[in-house]
Amino acid sequence: MDTERAATQDIRPMEVGILNLMPNKMETEEQFLRLLSNTPLQVNIDLIRIDNQAPKNTPAAHMDNFYVEFDDVANKKYDGLIVTGAPLAHLAYQDVKYWEKMTLIMDWARRHVQSTLFSCWAAHAAIYHFFGKNRQIRDHKLSGVYRHFVQNEHDELLRGFDPAFYAPQSRYGEISLADYASIPELNVLAKSDEGGAYIVASEDKRLVFVTGHPEYDPDSLKQEYQRDLSTNGQPQIPVNYFVDNDPNKDPMVNWRAHGSLLFTNWLNYYVYQNTPYDLDQLSE
Known part of the structure; x- marks a missing residue:
């Protein structure tokens, strides 16, 4: 940010929603909130549930006290939105019970959110919905902590990254690098030899797809392994x-x-420095 813009900027809290699709809501929300808290920006968070169905592994009182249904915020605009993964690896998208609502929310986000970050299953679901590229199911689960490589060191999303870095992966689905390359408005920003694309973003910075789990706690993969x-x-x-x-x-x-x-x-770069001060001015 240059000196003139810094001296004249208006500052307000960032409005960020987290659409939590995981059955263990509390664990997932804590992981993402920890990452969002590492900034000097003031961030107001809405925890959003896709429907009123009782989730597994999360007390109803917690949902009632801390979550809002999507329908209750459908008229609101957000600076940022995070859509978490979901344990739906082997289901066709159309067989997901809330797929129709999911597509509605993804289209809504294009009109109501400055930048949306889709994680893991949601990343592949969004690629399918917006660009028609379906995932393939791997013979074996991609599970572990893999070495990834920066593909565009000048993109602001990767500012400060080492050329090679590690990130957890836990998924069966995969979209080929060739499919990503066939979509002109998308850039693969980081990838691994084993898992292909890891971070993908649109040219306008309004869509971000992260196929892995940088939010994971130290023992998250251990718990998944023991569960499996x-x-x-x-x-x-x-x-x-x-x-x-x-x-x-x-x-x-x-x-x-x-x-x-x-x-x-x-x-900072995809949300704060691009979002309008008046969210009502957010364009589609």
């Missing part, structure tokens, strides 16, 4: 995660700095 052990018996050990690749040892945590930087950059 109890349900299907022989899951693959998360790659580059446990010390000596031994699930009886502690996880190695080497992704949190870049995860924090990613969200700080998103709030």
Whole structure:
């Protein structure tokens, strides 16, 4: 930001929504709130639920006290919106019970939000909805902490990133790099050899797709691995995660700095420095 703009800017709190699609709402909201709090900007958060169905693993009292239904904020405009992943890996999009509502919200976000960040399942769902590119289902789950490489060091979303950095992945779905390259308005900003595209953004900065989980806690992959052990018996050990690749040892945590930087950059460069002071002036 240049000196003249800095001296004359109007400042107000950022309005950010989190559409939480995960069954364990409390764990997920804490992970994203931690990342959003690492900024000098004042941020007002709305925790949003897609419907009034009782979620798994989250007390009804918590939902009643801290969440609003989407219909209650449908007339509001936001500086930023985060749409979390969801455990829907093997369902066709049209078989998701709230797919119709999901498409409505994605279209709504194009009119009501300056920049929307889609995470994991939601990232692939949005690519499918907006650009018609469907994911493929991998034979084995991509699970672990992978080395990723910056593809565009000059993009503000990656400002301060090391050329190579680590981030957790936990997904079956994958969209090929060729499919991303076929969409002129999208740029692949970071990728890995094993998992392909990791961070993708539109030219106008209003759509961001993150296929991994920079928000994960140190033991998130461990909990998923233990859950998979109890349900299907022989899951693959998360790659580059446990010390000596031994699930009886502690996880190695080497992704949190870049995860924090990613969200700080998103709030600053993609949201704050582009959003209108009067959100009613937000254009489609």
